[in-house]
Amino acid sequence: MSEPSILVIYAHPAPQRSPVNRRLVEEARAVPGVRVQDLYELYPDFDIDGETEHALLAAAHLVVFLHPFRWYGMPSMLKEWMEVVLQPGWAYGKGECALRGKGYWLVTTTGSGPEAYRPGGLHGRPFADFLAPFEQTAALCGMDWIEPLVMHGAARADAAAIDAHAAEFRRRLAGYAGMALAAATPYLGEA
Template identity: 45%
Template sequence: MARVLILFTHPALQKSRVHARLLARLPQSDAVTLHDLYEAYPDFLIDVGHEQSLLEAHDVVVFQHPFYWYSTPPLLKQWMDLVLEHGWAYGSKGTALHGKWLTSVVTAGGGGDAYRTGGYNRFTVRDFLKPIEQTAALCGMRYAPPWVVFGTHRLRPEDLDRVAIEYARLIEWLAADGLETLEPSTDVDLLETP
């Protein structure tokens, strides 16, 4: 089993349609930890030591969030700025994250067709998340492409049920060491639901 840490950032969970549904389906397992950063740190005062301990205790880190201006909500950026310290996460003595996996679970208002070369948004979601991909590389982590729910505004209740079931399957697969079956050269834009 892999221990999975979901770092969840949503500034307005009370208005959420999609993430609220995903979280409701989250598999109950000792191998899976859900950490809601806006709940823990509404004032952005992040407990760096606690966050580093959590990271040390897990094998797979999932950044879960809505896509906001082609990026993450601001608290996740603040978390990265403060938690990924030199000498701990990177640098010659910064080896705490070596070998762990990093991936993202993202929801986007735009449709899948918009996120491609020549499409409305011109780039893939993986392209937009390159800073996270390179952060993982700098920290000696293994990176898996993002798992994305597209076209959130058009999702009907039955679609929400379907993506929530797929999400639960994804998290179970991550906890069952599914990422270890990925080819090291995996260069696809999206992680498919297993």
């Protein structure tokens, strides 16, 4: 394979204070066929290079969005990335639809535990409700939505929990990379 076929779009506003996502991005870098775009490192002034990002996306079969949950959504850098990169006529609408058929895999962490994501809990509703904009973005772009990998309670996760989660992430990522190498089609379901 000449180009990595899995693109990890990594967005952590404070990676030096990240026990979980920082570990996950290290795992991703160790998997053959995976390319990591660390948005906060590459674009400290938020001046995202749309052409570069388009070229990387075009070469990928699977796009992994790796970031902590922030204010019920994605970090601001990733929102900016979406606005710059997912242009009409390129990503959706009349025109190229360059992302059609590629996998969209959200890998995220929350500070709160699962008990906070329910009616009457701190965040008032199921976590899945907050995923609607992500899922619809994938749908609009014709991408295949893959069941997200979510670690709740990441703020208080101990070393054993982080190890287990990192192992699960790496197992699934390596599985998807293997499927890409074998030129398998859609990234649906478990690796």
